Amino acid sequence: MATFHFHNTLLVFLGLALFGFNIDTVSSEFPIREATVRDIQIAFHQNKLTSKKLVQFYIREIERLNPVLRAVIEVNPDAVKLARKADLEREANATVSRSLLHGIPILVKDNIATKDKMNTTAGSYALLGSVVPRDAGVVVRLRKAGAIILGKASLSEWAHGRSPKAPSGWCARTGQAVNPYVESQDPCGSSTGSAISVAANLAAISLGTETDGSILCPSSFNSVVGIKPTVGLTSRGGVIPLTPRQDTVGPICRTVSDAAYVLDVIVGYDRHDAVATREASKYIPNGGYVQFLKPDGLRGKRLGISNYLYFGFPKNSGISQLFKQPLQTLRQGGAILVDHIKIPNYETIKDSMFIGEQIAMTAELKLSLNAYLKGLITSPVRSLADIIAFNNKFSDLEKIGEYGQDDFLESEKTNGIGELEKKALLNLTRASKYGFERLMRKYKLDALVTPFAQGSPVLAIGGYPGIIVPAGYDEGGTPYGICFGGLRGSEPKLIEIAYGFEQASKVRKPPSFKP
Ligand SMILES: *[C@@H]1O[C@H](CO)[C@@H](O)[C@H](O)[C@H]1NC(C)=O
Ligand SMILES: *[C@@H]1O[C@H](CO)[C@@H](O)[C@H](O)[C@H]1NC(C)=O
Ligand SMILES: *[C@@H]1O[C@H](CO)[C@@H](O)[C@H](O)[C@H]1NC(C)=O
Numbered sequence: 001m002a003t004f005h006f007h008n009t010l011l012v013f014l015g016l017a018l019f020g021f022n023i024d025t026v027s028s029e030f031p032i033r034e035a036t037v038r039d040i041q042i043a044f045h046q047n048k049l050t051s052k053k054l055v056q057f058y059i060r061e062i063e064r065l066n067p068v069l070r071a072v073i074e075v076n077p078d079a080v081k082l083a084r085k086a087d088l089e090r091e092a093n094a095t096v097s098r099s100l101l102h103g104i105p106i107l108v109k110d111n112i113a114t115k116d117k118m119n120t121t122a123g124s125y126a127l128l129g130s131v132v133p134r135d136a137g138v139v140v141r142l143r144k145a146g147a148i149i150l151g152k153a154s155l156s157e158w159a160h161g162r163s164p165k166a167p168s169g170w171c172a173r174t175g176q177a178v179n180p181y182v183e184s185q186d187p188c189g190s191s192t193g194s195a196i197s198v199a200a201n202l203a204a205i206s207l208g209t210e211t212d213g214s215i216l217c218p219s220s221f222n223s224v225v226g227i228k229p230t231v232g233l234t235s236r237g238g239v240i241p242l243t244p245r246q247d248t249v250g251p252i253c254r255t256v257s258d259a260a261y262v263l264d265v266i267v268g269y270d271r272h273d274a275v276a277t278r279e280a281s282k283y284i285p286n287g288g289y290v291q292f293l294k295p296d297g298l299r300g301k302r303l304g305i306s307n308y309l310y311f312g313f314p315k316n317s318g319i320s321q322l323f324k325q326p327l328q329t330l331r332q333g334g335a336i337l338v339d340h341i342k343i344p345n346y347e348t349i350k351d352s353m354f355i356g357e358q359i360a361m362t363a364e365l366k367l368s369l370n371a372y373l374k375g376l377i378t379s380p381v382r383s384l385a386d387i388i389a390f391n392n393k394f395s396d397l398e399k400i401g402e403y404g405q406d407d408f409l410e411s412e413k414t415n416g417i418g419e420l421e422k423k424a425l426l427n428l429t430r431a432s433k434y435g436f437e438r439l440m441r442k443y444k445l446d447a448l449v450t451p452f453a454q455g456s457p458v459l460a461i462g463g464y465p466g467i468i469v470p471a472g473y474d475e476g477g478t479p480y481g482i483c484f485g486g487l488r489g490s491e492p493k494l495i496e497i498a499y500g501f502e503q504a505s506k507v508r509k510p511p512s513f514k515p
Contacts, residue, residue, distance in 0.1 A: 003468045020332055024212035032057045033201045034510055037100055037258045040204065042299065044090060044103060050091075050150060051083035051103035054113045054204070058105055058150055062202050068515045070169075071196035073110045075151040082148045089146070098260045102146030103389045105205040107142050110152040110171075111159055111312050112249065113238035118149075121159040122240045123171025126390040129378035135279075137270030138207060138236025138249050145265045150488055157286040158215060158408075161242045161365055162391075166403040168192060168218075169414065179221060180511035185478045186418050188217040188453070194252045195222040205262055206324055208252045211242040212357065213456035215250050216468045216483055220452045223508050224478030224499070225259045226252045228456075229267070230488045231463030232280030235271040237272025241372055243364035244276065246460050254412045254508065256469060257293050263491070264288040283489030292492045296346030297500030301493070304339040304445040304485070310350065312440070312450055319451050326471040330449070332425030333504045335497070338443050348436040354425035359424035359460055362407070363414040384412050438500045445494050447484040467491075470508040 011274065030048040043049035056350075059075060068073050075081070085152055086103035106179060108114065111122040113132040121127035134140075139149065157171035162369025169177035169192035180200040181185040195218035198206050208215040210228045219226030226249040234249040249261035267284050269277045285291070305327070306312030313319050343349065366384050373382050382388045391398045391405050398405075417425075436458050439448065459466045464485055471482035484497045508515050 006357045017168055019294060025341055025514030027320060034254065035204070036255055037104055037204065037261050040104060041100055051086040051105075052080060054082040054103070055079050055105050055148060055150060055197050058203055061200075062151070062366060065200055065202060065515050067182055067197055068178055069202070069513075070174045071154055071193035071199060071200070071202060072107065072194070073123065073152045073154050073171075073174050074118045075120070076149050079148055079150050084150060085148055086240070099145035099147075099265060101142065101205075101265050103148065104198075104204050104260075105148045105150035105404065106142060107151050107153045107194060107197050108139065108142075108149060109191050109204040109206075109208050111155060111209060111240035112207060114139050114149055114152070115241075116149065119174060120152070120240070123173050124387070125394060126173050126381045126387050127379065128173070130381075131377040132238065133318060133375055133377055134238060134272075136238030138266040140270075141266050145245075147265070153191070153206055153208075156192060156214075157187030159190040159209060159211060159242055159466050160238070161405045162408050163404045165406065166399075170399045170403075173300050179478075180513040181223060181473070182478050183513075185476070186221060186343065188221040188414060189217075190360050191226075191252060192213040192218050195219050195224050195226070198252055198254050199224050200513060205258055206252045207249060207262070207266070207290055209247060209249050210237060210456075210460070211246045211361075212300065213453045214461035215252060216466055216481075217453035218277055219252055219468045220481035223388075223473070223481070223511075224254055224257050225470070225502070226251055226468045227259045227263055228459065228466045228493070229263065229491060230280055230283060230465045232273070233283060233489075233491070234266050234467075235268075235270030235273040235277050237270045241365075241368035243361050244359070244368055245364060246463065248463070256467070256495065256502045259467075260289045260293055260495055264290060269422050280489070283491070285492050289491060289495055292495040293499045295500065295503050296334070297496030297498075298330060298335040298504065299336045299500070301446045301497050301500075303330060303335050303438065303446055303497070304341050304443055304448040305339050306343065306439075306448070308343055308346055310353075310450075310455060311372070311448065312341070312455075322472060322474060322480060322484065323451055326501070327449075328379060329505045330501060333500050335500075337449075338445060341439060343435060344437060345434065352431040353435070353457055353461055356424040356427035356431065357457065360428060362411050363417055363421045365407070365411040366414055367416065384408060388412060390487055428461045436462055436464065440487055447486045447490070447497055448486060450483045452480055453483065456484050457481055462488070464488055465491050465494060467494045469498050469502050470503070472507055
């Protein structure tokens with residue numbers, strides 16, 4: 001017992017020294033709302049908080065707020081038990097150095113498989129009761145780090161792969177998710193529940209997925225930080241797919257630091273997504289991503305600002321006014337804003353991008369979804385054709401009359417990667433090469449700055465990373481973010497920029513939402 005106390009005190013001391021906290025300022029009643037991962041770890045070490053208390057707090061908040069927000073599909077029935085286990089591990093062995101995520105509750109988007117008592121359904125009744133073969137690769141890593149899978153976050157059903165008519169944040173199993181800042185405002189998607197839940201303190205941290213905008217956009221609309229990693233940096237093994245060419249899993253959190261801690265845990269090789277994760281492993285920096293959380297991260301960074309739609313801030317759009325202050329913050333932090341960027345053949349690039357993405361994704365969806373469904377242990381549906389039939393059979397439940405399933409129907413008509421798809425894919429490669437890549441190299445940019453999730457198609461088609469950070473609130477109180485996008489593997493630079501901006505601006509505030 002004496003040794004335990006001794007070690008514990010030592011760790012608290014080390015923790016305080018390391019994190020630069022003054023003991024007098026820490027109150028005995030630990031405020032969980034808005035706490036960062038680091039705050040929580042300090043509270044654990046000081047015995048002011050247990051993982052169990054933390055999980056119970058979030059479960060109470062979910063019970064209180066979720067009937068309106070609809071950000072959570074399922075709560076893990078074993079969450080309290082897992083938290084108790086994490087607490088015991090810490091008590092039994094205070095000297096072991098653990099991951100920063102140890103004992104931290106996380107919500108994962110409902111298209112990310114968990115092999116536990118929870119369902120993995122992409123929000124659809126069609127997959128309810130299906131049994132996944134194993135945890136998704138990212139969930140394996142989270143559990144190994146000691147994180148508590150608190151539950152499944154809601155989403156735009158099938159990650160918005162079913163129909164363009166279905167609204168963002170709607171899925172059959174939970175209904176319409178609500179923006180906690182402005183109830184009547186679009187919460188955006190498809191990682192809607194992941195963004196809402198961290199914004200409204202229903203969880204400490206969350207995971208989303210992005211194919212084109214699905215992390216960046218809801219993060220922007222719910223005033224949180226989202227990292228869309230380079231494709232392949234995080235495993236898509238066990239993730240219900242749209243297209244492996246663009247799908248990526250990333251953190252959605254309240255701060256850049258928390259997002260970087262999560263990124264550190266989830267990156268790396270996975271044999272269930274072998275080719276892409278092996279290829280992207282070369283980008284993982286020695287010592288991880290936390291070292292790039294530098295307060296002066298903006299200094300000397302070359303940031304591209306353009307007037308082209310999708311590449312920047314279109315002229316006379318009203319957007320410029322919203323971003324006047326954020327851009328000023330970047331300048332004041334020592335960044336070099338490279339303005340008046342020229343993109344030759346912009347119109348062609350834009351057309352190739354949108355037409356190509358649509359054609360390629362329509363064919364890839366069927367191929368990848370069918371492969372995922374075949375891998376399930378048991379499932380009510382085994383193919384895209386089965387899902388379409390299920391939706392027709394349960395059309396009331398799935399609101400087929402209202403929202404349709406046009407993208408599914410179009411996809412079902414395709415027959416693999418033929419001549420048309422090959423042409424589209426070539427178009428996409430060229431659009432990236434002569435668009436974004438040329439731009440980045442020609443102007444020697446560290447990042448391209450874009451408003452909201454406006455730049456997401458550019459980042460999507462080339463598998464490039466992006467980080468979005470809260471930048472302000474418009475007149476009606478709707479949040480908006482600023483996005484930094486870079487070349488593949490440029491997460492270290494993007495984290496420096498995002499963190500530098502966040503520390504200089506600190507605009508995020510929790511929603512004043514009352515149920
Ligand atoms: C505590 O951690 C040390 C170092 O990892 C390990 O050798 C030891 O077996 C652990 N003790 C318990 C009780 O888990
Ligand atoms: C998973 O779905 C089944 C219905 O198939 C349901 O009975 C069960 O409660 C669900 N699990 C959770 C954790 O909600
Ligand atoms: C390729 O891009 C051009 C525009 O640059 C467009 O007109 C054409 O339809 C695209 N083809 C495919 C198959 O995507």
